[in-house]
Amino acid sequence: EVQLLESGGGLVQPGGSLRLSCAASGFTFSSYAMSWVRQAPGKGLEWVSAISYSGGNTYYVGSVKGRFTISRDNSKNTLYLQMNSLRAEDTAVYYCAKDSRRAITMIVVDWGQGTLVTVSS
């Protein structure tokens, strides 16, 4: 059974940093692309970033380019999202999602339970 467990969320001041982690199990982590998707309170889903199976290719939504960095450690079966220069509009639940291919396709079948990030002074 695929399991994706996010951690690292919390309250941070505007301009601050946070690193999210997603521990994966139940599948060969190194064989699949992965993504982060967020949902602001009361709003819809928004794709944030994705990374290919090897980490060689990455993609970001325009609003986070230059501030967020996605990475992965295949030896630890863990996905990361380093978030810098955080803004109030980054407040959301962040979900880890497993792609269905090695390359980034945004065809997601499995989701984590999410971790809440609140940016506020």
Add this chain to the structure above:
Amino acid sequence: NFMLTQPHSVSESPGKTVTISCTRSSGSIASNYVQWFQQRPGSAPTTVIYEDNQRPSGVPDRFSGSIDSSSNSASLSISGLKTEDEADYYCQSYDSSNQGVFGGGTKLTVL
């Protein structure tokens, strides 16, 4: 980039069939696979349809997906509606540069 437009809400009675549409604003709906996600209140999303019409294991065959090139839209149909189907449903696709695009979501009420 393109947008995916869904109705804000739909409602239907238990036992009936409901269809939720997802219209692509530009480019062909058939160019890239469409996924559908269910999100119950307070819970994470789950995938009910991927690659236009494929069901993940564990999703009942009451859920089905299709695409219609003539209307440039995708549809999610749920037959034999149950109260547990009440949730928000999101369609999703991606563009040629693998930028993910979500629809705005449809609130399904089963009354």
